[in-house]
Amino acid sequence: MKADPKNVLVGSHYLDGNHACAEGAIAAGCKFFGGYPITPSTEIAERVSRRFPLVGGVFVQMEDELASMGAILGAAWGGVKSMTCTSGPGFSLMMENFGLGIMLETPCVLVNVQRGGPSTGLPTLPGQADMMQARWGSHGDYEVIALAPDSPQESFELVIHAFNLSEKYRMPVLVMTDECVGHMTEKVIIPPAEEIELVERNYTDKKPGEAWPYEDTKNLLSPLLPVGKGYKFHVTGLTHDQRGYPIINDEAQEWNVRRLIDKVTKNVDDIVWLEEKDVEGAEIVVMAYGITSRVVQPAIAKAKKDGIKIGMIKMVTVWPFPEKRVKELADKVKALIMVEMNYGQVFLEMDRCVAGKCQTYFVGHAGGTVHNPEDVYKTIKEAVK
Amino acid sequence: MITEVAQQKQEHPMEKLLRMDRIPHIWCPTCGIGTTVTALAVALEQLELDLDNVAVVSGIGCTGRVAGYMKLDSFHTTHGRAIPFAFGLHVARPDMKVIVFSGDGDLISIGGNHFIHTARRNVDITVICVNNFIYAMTGGQVAPTTPLTAKSSTSPYGNYEHPFNLPLLAASSGAVYVARWTALHIRRLTTAFKEAISKRGFSFVEVIAPCSTLYARLNKLGDGLDLMKFYHDNSIIKHGADPKDIDIEYQSKITVGKFVDIEKPTFLDCLNNRNKEVFGDKYKIYGGGNGHNRD
Amino acid sequence: MKYWRTPLDIDKIKIPRGELHIIKERCKGCGFCVEYCPKGVLKLSDEFNSKGYHPPVAIKPDECVNCDLCEMLCPDFAIYCLRAEDVEKEVTS
Structure with a gap:
């Protein structure tokens, strides 16, 4: 559409x-x-x-x-x-x-x-x-x-x-x-x-009485039921079954929560969006997102001038975390550097995925201003030592 | 003549409005909520509305479970947020009747801000508040409606906070229809529901209903039936009473009736009028959402 | 029932008759129907349903006038009246 x-x-x-x-x-x-x-x-x-x-x-x-x-x-x-x-x-x-x-x-x-x-x-x-x-x-x-x-x-x-x-x-x-x-x-x-391509809302093709709001479809992406069309459906914030009816037990909880998790994790390749630059063959890879992904660029350019094999990943999607890609890179690079305006949030997720297979560095601060590229540069220099 | 209906062939007249696959409901014996649900079901039936076009939204609590038992498009939302959810639903589908059915703690305590603001905007929805004077689902804690001196599990020595007068709150916030009945005034309550649902604008009905397990027990008032008898002996019907004068005190007389029934442009009327005034012919009157392309 | 005068259309008025249905298993024994039946048709029985409540029983089933009050007051959707068309009896003054 x-x-x-x-x-x-x-x-x-x-x-x-x-x-x-x-x-x-x-x-x-x-x-x-x-x-x-x-x-x-x-x-x-x-x-x-x-x-x-x-x-x-x-x-x-x-x-x-x-x-x-x-x-x-x-x-x-x-x-x-x-x-x-x-x-x-x-x-x-x-x-x-x-x-x-x-x-x-x-x-x-x-x-x-x-x-x-x-x-x-x-x-x-x-x-x-x-x-x-x-x-x-x-x-x-x-x-x-x-x-x-x-x-x-x-x-x-x-x-x-x-x-x-x-x-x-x-x-x-x-x-x-x-x-x-x-x-x-x-x-x-x-x-x-x-x-501009838009995704149309996916409403059910089934007739009232035959459709449930959380139908157990294979890809977990159940079509929505429209209001005012006789479906007379029920939805609740309580743990529910595919009919949308509350079910208060561990089995229903497992089904419900797994569904919320799986519909993202099983489609992670479709959702994750990374913009990579010079990552192949790089020794150091800088990861950043949002405004920080622009702020790190002068530091990367400066490091490149120094002859450092450095690449960059801009995370357009931060969640779900690009776990697969980070694990791949951890086997290949010397160090991964996360730059973000906080005291280590997405960094910890990166560090978890790296699991000690390469060095990890964090460049962060409490916010209020963007990073000084010089701080990023210093960390890059430290990482190549 | 009497027929004992075997379980497999139950055909209660309300069944087309109830999710029979979920009955029996969770409410305690002598709780008044079920009675209120019947009144709503009868009101909807008597109004001869297209039931496809009626939605019910509830928050959390005993009365919050109503949405789950009504065979309508029904939404069981978060604690206190039934009204904003219903507001969004109404704006997207102004052609539908949106009814919020929830309890006093949900609508007036945690959801109090939404209640007054939605009344202020005169949003064309109906809000039904079952007031049992207590937080029942969580075990009988004090509520903003608990009468002075009444006991609850968190006012063990008797409540010392002034309670809200719900019709006064609704009326002073801008509601165009305000009524109060008890669960015993079942026919008048049904009429009030019919009037409230038919009313254009923010309509509010408070239903005083017995909570046997907590309010009655903690205050040694017997059970729900005793509370119904109390309503019978102590309700004063006074249509048009000034909402200022109808505070509820502990085991005092309860003034019931229709207190407000006025006309006022609704939220969407005002939105359309203003935009039409400003933009003239360039403005297309807003009449609802764009979602349902599958007709 | 005694009227201060006999209505002129008394011949045409029929007292409606109700057919009472009790869904015993849904009953939670609150007694609302028993207390408020204007004709005193019901009482709580000694019998237990499977949840241990005493459902109502009609002691004067023929006096049910199909007013629906029990049906409306019942919080458990466990009792209802249907109009007993065939058994309407004519008013006698």
Whole structure:
């Protein structure tokens, strides 16, 4: 399915990452946005509120982030594409209904423009310290999909991609951007609608009475049941069976949780998106995501001038973690370096996958500013010693 | 004449509105929630609505289980968040009747903020709150509706916090229809449900219902039947009463009736009117989602 | 029942008759139906159902007027009335 030309602001624009996120959502056909103001994400809600009336969408400034997340789930079950955006403290509040979205297997998109934490932290300055919260923020076991754009252009594209993944895998998808990308203004090229591929919502072909909301399909991607069509289905945040009925025992729990995990882990090759540069034959590989993947580039260029065989992996998807690729590389390279604006979140996941097969280095800080490339360079020099 | 119905051929008239594969339900003997569910089922039947177009959304708690027993598109959401979920569902499908059916702790304590804001927006949904004065599912803790001096497992010496007056809260937040009945006033309750569901805008019905296992036991009030008898002897029907005057005190008279029934543009009316005013013909009246392309 | 006057259309009015159905296994013995039956048709039986509750039994089944109050008050969907078309009796004053 192609994007609707009505929704696509074709052309070359000068936008910041937040405005680009909003345009991405509109291009993807988002028709419900429930949001609550929070720095540094508010511009997304502002642009959506300005643009929605003429593209047939409804923007609602909700009473809080709990309601924002709840309302987008309700809207998604009502049959529209829905989204919310937030930052740090709001992300914490959304975790409750994010878990409901995971449990009900609801397609929708949540953008987190990360700022420094914990608590109120640094509202106006960047951070990447919500990455583990993105992975484990709601209680219980489940898998998530999280994307990290490095520019306004990519913010536009990844929000559309997030909508597509959410429809395909029938789950909320996270876009983990940050204050720096959100407030960085660059050229954004919005292509014509016919060049934007959208994944259509997968509704059941079966008749009412024959279809269940969590049908045990082979690929675990059960079609959704539409409301108001006589299916009279039930869905619940309680552990349930394929009928959506609550079943409170260990067997049902195993079936239910395995389903939430397997639908991501079994499709990991389809979901994981890495952009690799000079990785083949490299001695050192730097891994980074979001804005940090741009900040490390001068350091890599400098190291290359020194004759170091160095490559780089930009993680467009951070979750699910590219476990397979990291394990492969651990056998081949001398060292893997993770650069991120936190005190070691995705790094620990990398370190776990490496399992001592090569050296691992971490370059991080508490946030508030992007890295000094010189710090990355120093770590590269240390790694080649 | 009496027929004892064998289990294999049960044909209760409400069966088309209930998920019979899930009955018997989890509610205790002499709990009033089941009675309230019957009232809703009868109301829906009498309204002759297309039941495909009715959805019920519940939160968490004893009453939160209602969604699971109604044979409608039904959503059992998180604690306190039934209203925002229902709001999103309503905006996506304004043609559907969305009914929130939940308890006092769920809607008014943890979900209190959503309750007042959704009433403020006059969102066209119906909220049914079963008020049993206590957190029952978790074992009888004090609620924001527990009357002063009533005992609960976390107010063992008697509650000393002022409770909410739910009709006053709803009315002052902007609800266009507000009524209170007890589970005993079953026919008037059914009428109230019919009126609330038919009403355009945020309609609210509080149902005082017996919790035998916890509220009645902890306060030594007998069982649910004794509470029903109490409602019988102590309810005062006073339509149009000022919600300010209908606080519920411990084992006091309970004022019931229809207190608010006014007209006011709904959330979507206001959204459409404003946008039409600003954008003129460029604005297409919002009438719902784009999801169901399989018609 | 005594009226202060005899209604003019008394000949045309029929007191409805109900046919009472009790689903014993669903009953949790709350007694709502017994207490509020306006005709006192029911009482709790001595018999136990498999969950150990005493379901109601009709002691005056012929007096059921199909008012549905038991059906509406029952929290367990365990009792209902159907209109007994064939057994309607004419009012006698």
